[in-house]
Amino acid sequence: MSAPIAVNPTNDSVQERDRRSVFHSWSAQGSLNPLPIAGGSGCTVWDFDGNRYLDFSSQLVNVNIGHQHPRVVQAIQQQAAQLATVAPANANDTRAHAAELILERAPEGFNKVFFTNGGADANENAIRLARLTTGREKVISHYRSYHGNTGAAISATGDWRRVPNEYSRGHLHVFGPYLYRSEYWATTPEEESARALRSLERTIQAEGPLSIAAILLETIPGTAGVLVPPPGYLTGVRRIADTYGIMLILDEVMAGFARAGEWFAFDAFDVRPDLITFAKGVNSGYVPFGGVVISEPIAAAFDEQVFPGGLTYSGHPLAAASAVATLEAMADERVVENARTIGETVIGPRLGAMASEIEEIGEVRGRGVFWAMELVEDRETRTPVPAQRIATIKNRMLERGVLGFFAENRIHVVPPAVITAEEADRGLDVIADVLTERA
Secondary structure (H helix, E strand, O other), rough: OOOOOOOOOOOOHHHHHHHHHHOOOOOOHHHHOOOOEEEEEEEEEEEOOOOOOOOOOHHHOOOOOEEOOOHHHHHHHHHHOHHHHOOOOOHHHHHHHHHHHHHOOOOOOOOEEEEEEEEHHHHHHHHHHHHHOOOOOOEEEEEEOOOOOOOHHHHOOOHHHHHHOOOOOOOEEEEEOOOHHOOOOOOOHHHHHHHHHHHHHHHHHOOHHEEEHOOOOHEEOOOOOOOOOOHHHHHHHHHHHHHHHEEEEOOOOOOOOOOOOOOOOHHHHOOOOEEEOOOOHOOOOOOOOEEEEHHHHHOOOOOOOOOOOOOOOOOOHHHHHHHHHHHHHHHHHOOHHHHHHHHHHHHHHHHHHHHHHHHOOEEEEOOOOOEEEEEEOOOOOEEEEEEEHHHHHHHHHHHHOOEEEEEOEEEEEOOOOOOHHHHHHHHHHHHHHHOOOOO
């Protein structure tokens, strides 16, 4: 017999039930203390005991339109009342509408969308499309990257999560540009860009260009540290890909749909990929949803050839309805423009000022509502602060009502794209106070 749902749940009761029955991702299960979330609105969430938090994490950097946006909630409710599910082989007007709106935001020459359940299987299927179209196998990605936790996506990932999960074949990694911790002894963004491009091209040459199907990159690596590419890097990758007949896949799962202050983050970098992967912000995670935006030549390759891939919930109508409502609301409410403005006028300047005053901040970087603060013990050596320091900062921010996002030695400033200047200032005030506290 299942346990009854608590009539008046508390933080303690929800935590206890969660720890007893839920197996959490990327965690040692015995030491978990998950924050209970009971509800949310806009940029605020609250727990079962009535404590309210400014969500500076957007959960997993995906609630771009904010919590419980009424147009998105209503669209899901209306779609559920009309048609709750449908097989992907059938035509559905809501699914078609979602594809049309996404294609409107893509560059000229993209004409199809393959829908998935999220970002990992979007990258999985983009790799599949590139391999089938080119007849080649190898995929090159960055060491500092995250592309998802399915077979090929996790092998394409560059961070520690790849190592116990390398079951897929044909994946290579190179170091992308990261001037603050340069692998190339660079002293300027231009040097870092040129030397990272040289490393990429030499890897392709050494591996054999005719064996490389795709270069898969996050337009702005997110979990790896919001590593905004230096001038010329992405256009240089495009040039190299064209030289050797390699597909360029840009992973926009985290960076897209307002996060970086653009519909697609690559719009700011004068580059056109062959395949675009997306998820997260396209419907702010209200229902699992993602996909691949496919350029015309690649889509045409499957006019007569069967595409050997599919998902039971591809283009699920509830997810498609949430994406339609999200994209329409973002356009009507100028959410992309708000994200860009908040980044340029509030977050960027405030973080820059904090970095000039607080010795622990080694570097800040970002765009839109997509920023990272790298914390160091010493600015000269750039030694990262230890994990315990980050844990202390996380707890002290939470005590002051700000829910943060943390990775390694970094605080990521990634609020919903609908955040106001007042809310952004309030969250940044808390971060500044916590960082200037000692003991």
